[in-house]
Amino acid sequence: MSEDFVLELEHIRKEYPGVVALKDVTLQLRRGEILGLIGENGAGKSTLIKCCSGAVVPTSGKIKINGKEFDRMTPQLAAENGIAIIYQEFNNVKELSAAENMFLGRPIRKGITIDRKAMEAEAAKAFEQLHIKINPRELVKNLSVGYQQMIEIAKAIQQNAQVLIMDEPSAPLTNNEVDAMFEVVNLLRNKGVSIIYISHRLEEIFYLSDRIEVIRDGEYVDTLITPNATEDQLIQMMVGREMTQKFPERKPCVDESKVVLELKNVCGNGDKNMSLKIHAGEVLGLGGLVGAGRTELAQVIFGAKPKESGQMFLNGKEINPKTPREAIDLGIAMLPEDRKRHGALLGVSIKNNINMPTYDRISKATVIDLKTERERAEKYRKEIQIKCPTINQLVKNLSGGNQQKVILGKWLAADSQLIIFDEPTRGIDVGAKYEIYKLINELVEQGRAVLMISSEMEELIGMSDRIIVLAEREMTGELKKEEFDANTIMAMASAIVDQGK
Numbered sequence: 001m002s003e004d005f006v007l008e009l010e011h012i013r014k015e016y017p018g019v020v021a022l023k024d025v026t027l028q029l030r031r032g033e034i035l036g037l038i039g040e041n042g043a044g045k046s047t048l049i050k051c052c053s054g055a056v057v058p059t060s061g062k063i064k065i066n067g068k069e070f071d072r073m074t075p076q077l078a079a080e081n082g083i084a085i086i087y088q089e090f091n092n093v094k095e096l097s098a099a100e101n102m103f104l105g106r107p108i109r110k111g112i113t114i115d116r117k118a119m120e121a122e123a124a125k126a127f128e129q130l131h132i133k134i135n136p137r138e139l140v141k142n143l144s145v146g147y148q149q150m151i152e153i154a155k156a157i158q159q160n161a162q163v164l165i166m167d168e169p170s171a172p173l174t175n176n177e178v179d180a181m182f183e184v185v186n187l188l189r190n191k192g193v194s195i196i197y198i199s200h201r202l203e204e205i206f207y208l209s210d211r212i213e214v215i216r217d218g219e220y221v222d223t224l225i226t227p228n229a230t231e232d233q234l235i236q237m238m239v240g241r242e243m244t245q246k247f248p249e250r251k252p253c254v255d256e257s258k259v260v261l262e263l264k265n266v267c268g269n270g271d272k273n274m275s276l277k278i279h280a281g282e283v284l285g286l287g288g289l290v291g292a293g294r295t296e297l298a299q300v301i302f303g304a305k306p307k308e309s310g311q312m313f314l315n316g317k318e319i320n321p322k323t324p325r326e327a328i329d330l331g332i333a334m335l336p337e338d339r340k341r342h343g344a345l346l347g348v349s350i351k352n353n354i355n356m357p358t359y360d361r362i363s364k365a366t367v368i369d370l371k372t373e374r375e376r377a378e379k380y381r382k383e384i385q386i387k388c389p390t391i392n393q394l395v396k397n398l399s400g401g402n403q404q405k406v407i408l409g410k411w412l413a414a415d416s417q418l419i420i421f422d423e424p425t426r427g428i429d430v431g432a433k434y435e436i437y438k439l440i441n442e443l444v445e446q447g448r449a450v451l452m453i454s455s456e457m458e459e460l461i462g463m464s465d466r467i468i469v470l471a472e473r474e475m476t477g478e479l480k481k482e483e484f485d486a487n488t489i490m491a492m493a494s495a496i497v498d499q500g501k
């Protein structure tokens, strides 16, 4: 009669000072299934799954594993009961080897010494089971993010996890790494592991999951059987309203008489012969595969990496920013893709983060204008809907997507001529994506220029006025709006540049 659930969360509530992260959420994971868990940024997905590992202690509610009830979890109890979690921002120790990371905090011992050989052998065994090629002795810092994640998965296997919970595992990965991760996930499902998979990318949820649970604002909405669900239906359940359009209307505003940025044969940071123009009021999309050299180009423009040759002009004046500080002062802003490393200062408030690039502008003789500081932060909190109790909240206590919005607010406040967006909506939910697109539209309607790097074809086509495609560190094509076509862009992105021409 009763179904076979490995994991059940019943009426989970979690309060933080000033925030109720979870009001009353229930989740049931069937044995051997993949359950997709979706919801907007700040809906409570990460908090919910942290209750399963003991990383977060719920204010009230029950957790059942194989029918056995627990009032609260501890990391040790969770591990003993076969629950493993791969966190949104996984914490490994970069200076240690793959094997050492797998056995972090629970090394295999021989007498009183650590048995490195045994750990390496066990690690090798787990990697082999997952068909992944990692040398157990390799230092984690030398491995790509994809491999670092594989180590976390292998760790779960080595601990014989029955339940694997993955919090936005695809967000930091390249396309190839995502494919490899999917293979491993399917392999685990076939071995009988039950999986909770969190993602903002609905196509992944459709591809992998058996059922989909939606939560909104800390509350349970519904659980659907995947083949019966549609994308529109899920979006409506997440956002709580119907979304008829993905991309907001933009008034035509490209001013071809005003070139904001021009590059002439720029080489540097591995990129070769980059020549392009961006006009006032224009969104120039930069397409290409991961590794094509798009972020590298942005770093050169932003003064983060040296230009080796060629020329750059901003509003007709030659520029040579040597540092990001110089670029910011010239009127260039950049929203980087890796928010944790380059984007936000996690230990300080939303207010401080938003005002960070411009403190010198709102200060008189080193005294900060506190009113302006507050007003600006409030303005962007409202405009881009940063979900927080107050602007004094520390950024590290925000959900992942809301951290991204703070970074966005910071650069919008900086009043720049040219704004470079590197994957602006990665890890951002559908509703907030629309808001970010609206802001990009506002920026260009005000006459600013935008360079947008995006790996999402739909976004590239939906938002750009013109698209330039890179492949292997060179420009392989340029398309006007009327020429936009996903196949053409893909062909250009995978083009082998003919060196002879």
Ligand SMILES: Nc1ncnc2c1ncn2[C@@H]1O[C@H](COP(=O)(O)OP(=O)(O)OP(=O)(O)O)[C@@H](O)[C@H]1O
Pocket (backbone or CB within 6 Å): 016, 017, 019, 020, 021, 039, 040, 041, 042, 043, 044, 045, 046, 047, 048, 088, 387, 388, 397, 398, 399, 400, 401, 402, 427
């Ligand atoms: N330690 C904390 N202190 C205060 N508030 C917190 C803390 N951790 C989370 N919150 C709040 O709880 C809410 C839910 O956050 P959570 O990280 O679970 O969202 P999420 O659904 O995972 O979002 P995302 O898709 O952006 O990762 C957010 O409003 C967040 O600001």
Ligand SMILES: [Mg+2]
Pocket (backbone or CB within 6 Å): 045, 046, 047, 088, 167, 399, 400
């Ligand atoms: Mg999260």
